[in-house]
Amino acid sequence: MTLIHDRQSNPAAGDEDRPIGYGRIQRKEDPRFVRGKGHYLDDIVLPGMLHGAILRAPVAHAKLVSIDTTNALAHPKVVAVITGKDLLGLKLAWAPTLSADVQAVLVTDKVRFQGQEVAFVVAEDRYAARDALELIDVEYDVLPPLVDARKALDADAPVIRDEIEGRTDNRIFDWEMGDKAETDAVFASADVVVSQEVVYPRVHPAPMETCGAVADFDAVNGKLTLYETTQAPHAHRTLFAIVAGIPEHKIRIVSPDIGGGFGNKVGIYPGYILAVVGSIVSGRPVKWVEDRSENLMSTSFARDYIMQGEIAATRDGKILALRTHVLADHGAFNATAQPTKNPAGFFSIFTGSYDLLAAHCSVTGVYTNKAPGGVAYACSFRVTEAVYLVERMVDILARKLDMDPAELRLKNFIKPEQFPYANKTGWVYDSGNYEAAMRLSMQLAGYEDLRREQAEKRERGELMGIGVSFFTEVVGAGPRKHFDIVGLGMADGAELRVHPTGKAVVRISVQSQGQGHETTFAQIVAEELGIPPEDIDVVHGDTDQTPFGLGTYGSRSTPVSGGAVALVARKVREKAKLIAGAMLETRPEDLEWEKGRWFVKGDPSAGKTIAEIAMAAHGTMTLPEGVDGNLDAEVTYDPPNLTFPFGAYICVVDIDPGTGQVKVRRFIAVDDCGTRINPMIIEGQVHGGLTDGVGMALMEIIEFDADGNCLGGSFMDYLIPTAMEVPDWETGFTVTPSPHHPIGAKGIGESATVGSPPAIVNAVVDALAPFGVTHMDMPCTPARVWAAMQGRARPPI
């Protein structure tokens, strides 16, 4: 069910009836995608292009004894074989991660996870490159692996990062937030305290398009053109300049059409660097595209948090405090993309949507012999884990107090008048009306009727569950003072040019991986300038053509670049006002704006449209003082705060008591992302995130066996949901604009990914209440659900 029906796209309508700004219009990028005319990385073919393939480690932990490349080099189509030793010579064997660590580009000393990069073959075609991998002889001396994060800090645990001087254990960091003493004091005197270990297992973003790069180094002019599957082209350019020592003006990063990112394409993978080295070494362009197994086994995973949660409340259901300790498995290198100063990102938003007296969290990060990463899957920088924890804990408390979980939430929400609300761990929520969203969700769901139906079914032994979750997201990093990626502040630029005939081009720094930027950003300009979105071209993804900015992840495009685009359009509008004043021989103060034109106050017939003004700005007229020509502008937007979208989700599941199979029957999602630019795109983002949530809740997990072998290396082993596993989504919305954002918009990209897993798991646990189950960890596979029914629920790791 969809509630919003604002202006419908109607191409046949005249200009007046066509949506000029916000509204439900079809995506401008879709004609090329639905016709197969998208241009993805693997579509790039350059003259003389070679192909690279990576030899990967078959074991999780091993000393590298020797590599013999003789036979591979003898292959008639092989051009070069690059090993860690070669990279040591180039000082490229280790590259900085996005989290103040380093990662091996190719193994030099020892293998630290299965699938790690060992050698790179460059050959005339892809088949030869792949075949030649089998001709490389590598000798490994296998070491005992560290697989279980719970044992990472044991005295006898193998030390994974022994190349770091002085390192004797696997601890990456200990970090805490909130007032411990105050929190402990509240817990000590609380009527009710419940605790629960809550595990968010390792999952993978698994974008449809795997990662890849085409490097084209021009030795004559020293320029590197690097086509990459990246969500952050500008950040990559700067990092390549710093790491590879190529002057930044000689680097052009192009991110073509991207087939899904979900955080998987934020970091710089060894393959990208190897493609560059391959191009420099061979003097020819080199393409490297990983296959599905490589993507699943070696690129950035998500989650892997073992959270010990505790919640304190009064007997009548007033939540007082929360505390948690987390053991975070970061894999072999700490490669989380981290915009905050905290090694656990936004995790401290785990106080959720509730007004608490106190809260404290601590996180210990450890190394294990697993693939590095930790940004990904809607890389909300650990909000996903935080929301899951608090929403499970609140449900467990509800059960303990014998209260309805929706009622318990309603009783504890931060009230509308409390915004801006400073939570106990240092975040200032911009705006919210939680109760309204919750009540709407309950109304759409028919909550009372569902509870009645559930009671009747329980009488008959049928297992039906109703799960509630309420989330507050924290997105749009961020004020440059507090948020950076390796020192690069997170403000975004935007440039807008209005051509003489009134058509425009807006250049932005963020890159779309499916979010519909070419439509949304055109609509923002359209709303501000009053010209149709079709007349506005959005340019993105090419560092030579766009202003600097930090990229698309953490739902930051609309909160940051969206603000930049609105402001740059307003700047153009103000410039247009000056020119219109000169054209109409009126003082600018006497002009009034209506969408698309400036007119003389009190005389609407005397006015100039943006197109007329644009022509004049490029014409021969004497321009007013302060206007040097053209109708262009640029801005950099440094957001004053993050934005805090929220939502109320209700999930209904049915469980087969004989087999433990879970069927998601209904899912009601009420989202509030402030001002809604294109409701259709918003719903698309929500649908995708909800589907993702079903995957994580019911089936997704990257598991390892005791030897550190990855058990999720294909789509037969790593399951992602299909249309068959999801119900018809029922979406609704409320609108609580962000008070500080230029157009009041908040991010929506990850809300549903964050909010849906707890709703689904809460529903499953609710269904299993007759068996005395109060908690079970994801994924809720048939076997795990059945085990829970037998009273044997076990954590997955």
Place this chain on the structure above:
Amino acid sequence: MQIPAPFDYVRATTVENALELLARYGPESRVVAGGHSLLPMMKLRLSRPEWLIDINDLYELDFILRDGNKLRVGALTRHTTLLESDEVAGLFPIVRDAERVIADPVVRNRGTIGGSLCQADPAEDLSTVCDVLGAEAVIRGPGGERILSMSEFHRGPYETAVGQDELLCEVRFGIRPRSGSAYEKVERRVGDWAVGAAGAAVTLTADGTVDDAAVGLTALGLDHPLAGAAAVLRGRHPDEELFAEAGRLAAEACNPVADQRGPVDYKRHLADELTQRVLRRACARAAQTQEG
């Protein structure tokens, strides 16, 4: 893109031609039917044939034919064809039950019954279906044609009686009156292989007692139909108690292994639960045909 090891490829034009090619290229050659088992293994380089003999032009092997009291199904019959055939569903509802949950439409459009049986993956659904229906396999080779029962055909996981130089050409099912059959599978997701599955075929006597019955399990460590099932069921009136007894028998006889799909105790439970379900449904269907 996952890249297989180098191989050569040839398209067979007739069954005779396919047999010639198999003889010519020898042990390093493999026939490819739908390719949905063979090609994934080649891409992972777990299978490295030097020659692929494509039998997709052998339309003579793509048929469903009623021949007296037999239903004859060509080895190249696609899953989709089996799924959509009302004739098959009417005679052997277990086939449609199973086909609905085999892989996804993309795989079903290409994958064949012959490939499924020859692959003999322990989680192959059609193996169980053919087992409980008491099907026969028609195999051709240099020495001519031979007809094997399913118990002769199946030699264990990934192993069948089909020789390297032979082709499975046809599967034959005996049609019996007053019969019903059913299949049920538990999977983690649509398109996944079975965590566990069970199939049953039942024939009733005129008075409604069980005349004959077969129960088979998929992915639960039972290569052949449940021994003793017929003995337990025969002559009894189908009721919950009987189903429960058969379920217990299945749970005892199965020999599942723990893997990512589930632990042994769960799979054993599935053997019991699913056996009861398919028997219940097969008996109800048999009773219906009796009335109808």
